[in-house]
Amino acid sequence: MTEKILQVEQINKYFGKFHALKDVSFDIHAGEVFGFLGPNGAGKSTMIRTMLGMLTADSGKVELSGINMLAQPVITHRRIAYVPGDVYLWPSLTGGEIIDLLLRMGGHEHTAKTDELIAKFELDPTKKARTYSKGNRQKVALIAAFSADVDLYIFDEPTSGLDPLQELNFQEEVMSLKVAGKAVLLSSHILAEVEKVMDRLAIIRQGKIIEMGNLKDLQSIASLKVEARVQKDAQALATLSGVLNFEQKNDTIRFSVQHQDLSAVTAELAKYGLIDLKVAMPTLEELFMAYYRDESEEEHAK
Ligand SMILES: Nc1ncnc2c1ncn2[C@@H]1O[C@H](COP(=O)(O)OP(=O)(O)OP(=O)(O)O)[C@@H](O)[C@H]1O
Numbered sequence: 001m002t003e004k005i006l007q008v009e010q011i012n013k014y015f016g017k018f019h020a021l022k023d024v025s026f027d028i029h030a031g032e033v034f035g036f037l038g039p040n041g042a043g044k045s046t047m048i049r050t051m052l053g054m055l056t057a058d059s060g061k062v063e064l065s066g067i068n069m070l071a072q073p074v075i076t077h078r079r080i081a082y083v084p085g086d087v088y089l090w091p092s093l094t095g096g097e098i099i100d101l102l103l104r105m106g107g108h109e110h111t112a113k114t115d116e117l118i119a120k121f122e123l124d125p126t127k128k129a130r131t132y133s134k135g136n137r138q139k140v141a142l143i144a145a146f147s148a149d150v151d152l153y154i155f156d157e158p159t160s161g162l163d164p165l166q167e168l169n170f171q172e173e174v175m176s177l178k179v180a181g182k183a184v185l186l187s188s189h190i191l192a193e194v195e196k197v198m199d200r201l202a203i204i205r206q207g208k209i210i211e212m213g214n215l216k217d218l219q220s221i222a223s224l225k226v227e228a229r230v231q232k233d234a235q236a237l238a239t240l241s242g243v244l245n246f247e248q249k250n251d252t253i254r255f256s257v258q259h260q261d262l263s264a265v266t267a268e269l270a271k272y273g274l275i276d277l278k279v280a281m282p283t284l285e286e287l288f289m290a291y292y293r294d295e296s297e298e299e300h301a302k
């Protein structure tokens with residue numbers, strides 16, 4: 001097992017009476033990219049700000065390589081690079097000046113890597129920040145973060161302002177951090193933004209982590225989608241254990257089924273004059289839509 005870089009334990013955060021983070025726990029190892037996914041307002045940015053001490057935790061623990069981050073922000077912050085979702089830049093400084101300022105504030109230097117990144121992300125560093133588009137402001141913060149040599153990199157909605165080419169550059173840089181044994185936290189409400197680079201993920205909803213694991217784990221707990229053609233009326237299948245959303249149109253039936261019930265259900269299918277059978281895993285997109293949709297249904301039910 002690789003070295004544990006970040007350990008978050010049982011973090012709770014209230015805004016007045018509103019319980020924004022509920023016993024949030026997770027960890028990130030060296031060489032691991034951890035995705036933090038959830039719908040708007042789930043608590044992703046609040047978790048990051050609480051971890052960094054920008055908001056005060058009501059209870060819980062955050063450690064960076066065993067050092068208490070909430071009690072020792074000065075030491076630990078030097079070992080972290082953070083790019084917020086809403087990047088603020090000093091309007092009258094140039095992009096280049098801001099990159100150097102951000103680096104110095106973190107105790108880092110402008111290196112050949114910094115110049116490489118400026119060229120790679122196609123940023124004109126001589127322009128004043130007030131003239132930058134959203135994407136360019138984001139690039140300034142990303143370049144400063146990627147050129148810092150630290151243990152943990154935190155990106156909150158990192159590519160929301162970037163065009164597809166720059167998004168690829170971002171993914172490439174994250175992959176090289178991973179190869180270099182760094183720990184990376186990527187927060188997003190869009191699966192596609194993090195899917196290609198992450199090793200493990202947590203899904204957060206209403207301040208609580210509801211699932212955690214790698215993508216394969218999440219897919220295997222989801223139900224399978226079955227489509228079949230049969231010669232007889234198969235309505236009775238709807239009552240079998242594990243069968244959900246059953247529908248039959250002419251000779252075609254569709255339903256979802258849990259993994260553990262699949263073999264019993266397919267055995268039963270044979271009784272209806274099976275002509276054709278397709279079983280598919282849900283796509284990741286479908287999986288996430290299901291998690292997000294549950295939430296909006298609960299909200300409507302309130
Ligand atoms: N300073 C604050 N005071 C009161 N409530 C807050 C504050 N900051 C955040 N919240 C609330 O906490 C919840 C979580 O917000 P947060 O910004 O962490 O969500 P998020 O997961 O980052 O969402 P998004 O994907 O939109 O960035 C929301 O209900 C939000 O309204």
Ligand SMILES: [Mg+2]
Nearest residue numbers: 044045046085
């Ligand atoms: Mg956010």
